[in-house]
Amino acid sequence: MISTSLTILAIESSCDETAAAVIQEGKIISNVVSSQPIHHTYGGVVPELAARAHQANIVPVVTEALAAAAINKTALHAIGFTQGPGLLGALLIGNCFAKALAFSLDIPLIAVHHMRAHILANFIDPPVPSFPFVCLTVSGGHTQLVWVKDYLTMEVLGETQDDAVGEAFDKIAKLMGMGYPGGHLIDHYAKKGNPHAFVFPITHMPQLNFSFSGIKTAFALFIQKKSAAFVETHLADICASIQAALVRMLLDKLVEAVQQTNTGVVALAGGVAANSYLQQQLKILASQYNWEIFIPATPYCTDNAAMVAITAYHQYQIRSFAPLSTPSLPRMPF
Ligand code: KG4
Ligand code: ZN
Numbered sequence: 001m002i003s004t005s006l007t008i009l010a011i012e013s014s015c016d017e018t019a020a021a022v023i024q025e026g027k028i029i030s031n032v033v034s035s036q037p038i039h040h041t042y043g044g045v046v047p048e049l050a051a052r053a054h055q056a057n058i059v060p061v062v063t064e065a066l067a068a069a070a071i072n073k074t075a076l077h078a079i080g081f082t083q084g085p086g087l088l089g090a091l092l093i094g095n096c097f098a099k100a101l102a103f104s105l106d107i108p109l110i111a112v113h114h115m116r117a118h119i120l121a122n123f124i125d126p127p128v129p130s131f132p133f134v135c136l137t138v139s140g141g142h143t144q145l146v147w148v149k150d151y152l153t154m155e156v157l158g159e160t161q162d163d164a165v166g167e168a169f170d171k172i173a174k175l176m177g178m179g180y181p182g183g184h185l186i187d188h189y190a191k192k193g194n195p196h197a198f199v200f201p202i203t204h205m206p207q208l209n210f211s212f213s214g215i216k217t218a219f220a221l222f223i224q225k226k227s228a229a230f231v232e233t234h235l236a237d238i239c240a241s242i243q244a245a246l247v248r249m250l251l252d253k254l255v256e257a258v259q260q261t262n263t264g265v266v267a268l269a270g271g272v273a274a275n276s277y278l279q280q281q282l283k284i285l286a287s288q289y290n291w292e293i294f295i296p297a298t299p300y301c302t303d304n305a306a307m308v309a310i311t312a313y314h315q316y317q318i319r320s321f322a323p324l325s326t327p328s329l330p331r332m333p334f
Contacts, residue, residue: 010309013094014086018057019305020065030068031306051089080312083111084332091328110312111322118269121296121307139270140166151314158208168212193240200245267294274301
């Protein structure tokens with residue numbers, strides 16, 4: 001007999017993480033993420049290899065998520081999945097699997113927007129933000145300022161016009177010969193460095209937009225002129241200085257967004273939200289401007305299915321179900 005507690009399985013496969021989570025009555029009861037180390041060899045995500053790895057991982061990951069939740073698939077009321085944005089081949093694996101499961105169990109399918117899910121990661125554990133609030137969403141593929149009016153009503157106030165900040169972190173790490181993805185390594189080395197040791201040019205874009213291509217090029221030119229020995233000796237200072245410049249660009253625009261929207265509630269989301277310097281600087285701003293701030297726990301900042309599950313749970317409340325013909329959308333409008 002199907003349990004009366006609303007139980008949803010969610011699947012995430014937009015990039016290089018195969019993930020599944022189970023949510024019951026709005027509480028995450030299991031959350032499994034399988035990363036794909038194969039991309040480390042190539043210094044970036046290889047789309048076809050990502051799709052192949054999702055294909056190999058999806059059944060074990062879903063099986064583990066159901067086992068960890070101690071439920072049988074027949075107890076599920078709906079299947080949520082990431083519709084986009086992301087890599088097409090990677091998205092297709094999650095999409096087809098979710099549809100097949102929903103079809104065989106004869107339960108609704110829920111198509112979730114990956115960036116909206118990153119924002120709703122702020123609602124997985126208490127304390128949670130009150131509406132409306134401004135969210136700075138910073139990942140490997142996106143950098144956005146979003147005005148969040150409700151769980152499902154959001155408006156992009158501004159965004160990057162070229163690279164995402166996570167992409168800039170990763171390219172900069174690569175230029176210093178670090179592994180992929182390098183964002184967390186810059187964060188790690190920067191902890192012992194001086195953020196004022198080197199000066200990198202900051203780009204101020206009109207309105208609430210961002211641009212990270214200029215600072216990336218400036219960093220490439222800086223590194224070209226330095227010897228490997230210099231970079232090694234000054235690694236902590238270089239990491240701290242470039243990280244401080246990137247974080248400053250993010251937070252300058254966040255301050256503008258908060259002033260324009262006249263809110264006092266601010267959240268972070270996405271993989272770069274795990275950055276310790278960004279979090280520390282946000283806390284300083286929060287006490288200066290009297291903001292209430294929210295940052296998801298690190299496993300909910302980087303790609304995961306718990307964030308897809310909480311979004312699917314809220315979509316279920318308004319019966320926002322998707323037909324079994326729903327396509328994957330590599331570029332999915334907000
Ligand atoms: O949200 P996410 O897992 O995937 C996308 O949707 O893109 O974000 C991945 C990005 C990568 O660029 C990674 O380097 C960055 O998040 N990242 C960090 C940190 N942890 C992950 N960047 C800076 N500092 C960190 N601690
Ligand atoms: Zn993501």
